[in-house]
Amino acid sequence: MAKKNDYFDYRSKADELERILLSLQSPDIEIDEATRLHGEGLKLISELDAFLNQAEIVVKKHVADGE
């Protein structure tokens, strides 16, 4: 598999964002924790938004010789 560290892991970050949203809706969460999660969520949104707007497709060419 690809070394995911070399790539922007969109799906993991998007999943993390959904988890943060879910945690913020918990009735037991404290304000300091909610504030921290809110900040993390905003940071993730900024990263994901930048990826969606700025990333490009890279094409590498290979030639298959066949037999």
Added chain:
Amino acid sequence: MNSELVFGVSDFVAYLNQTLETAYPYVTIEGEISNFRVSRNRWVYFDLKDDTASVRFFGTIYNLSGPLEDGMVVRVSGSPRLHPLYGFSVTIQTITPVGEGSLRRAAELLATKLSAEGLFAPERKRPLPYPPYRVALVTAGNSAAYADFIKILNARWRGVTVEHFDVQVQGEPAVGQIVGAIELANSLPELPDVLILTRGGGGVDDLAAFSTERITRAVAASRVPTLVAIGHEVDISLAEMAADRRASTPSNAAELLTPDRNVELRRLKEIRMALDGGLLGVVQRRRERVRQQQDELNHRLETVFRLAKARLQAAQRLIEAYDPTAALQRGYSLVWAENNGLVRSVTDVQVGANVRIQLSDGSIEATVM
């Protein structure tokens, strides 16, 4: 002088083979198969015939593009030989079904065989990563299929590395190049997340490569999950059946592989609003809780004060009950001796002693008689 050339039998066979090698080292013959048989699971024999003639062919099962049977029309390339014992035959090098009926029948036979081996089994299908980071794209570089795939990919998603393997997708070299590309993609130091094999639509002959045994097996054997998209309307190729997932066209392949970035951007906006709303909700819930706690605290404090006051009132009533001046008010009096001791008994004083009698409104000095 008799100049007639007389051969021994072996010499004649050798001479004829030499002539054949020189004149017809490689021939291609098209005809209908009859008497097809496989010996010891290795040797293949059949005749090719038309209305008036029949030619014998010999080869190994490794020369076959797939299963064959009598009645199929094929094009066979090989070398004509005269065997010293078994007579004339053509040694097969390649064999290709010809015509829609034969191609379809060959595909049916091969499908039955590969299906029995489990190559198309649903339990073999692997999920494709969504979205992928690196994709291996096996298709012709100058094709509409390549352009469509890249165009849709670019419109929907970015940040993908496309390892493009430029191959012919029809004609003689197609099978070898496609199999080579699949193997090469599977041997990259960093494996792609998904392998896409695609081409645009075409006639039955154009798409024949995608139903060959070699490509079908290469797709099935790929360590990298596969998506095969052959643009056609009627039959599904065997390569598609062996793939982890199939798409109808190259564009459809790009759509299946990736989310729509515009949808994702809208979702991000929604999450942003939900995050702010979530934090606001937490603050409001905490504020309400503090208000409840404050009410509870006030209530408890009031209770403490009320109890303390009740205890104080009880003590006060008790103290009042023991107050000696209350008895004086009712007409009782206290008699104090000269030494200020309370006279509790007649033996506490002597005759002639001075005493002080305390009443509610004053005192009287007296002498004991």
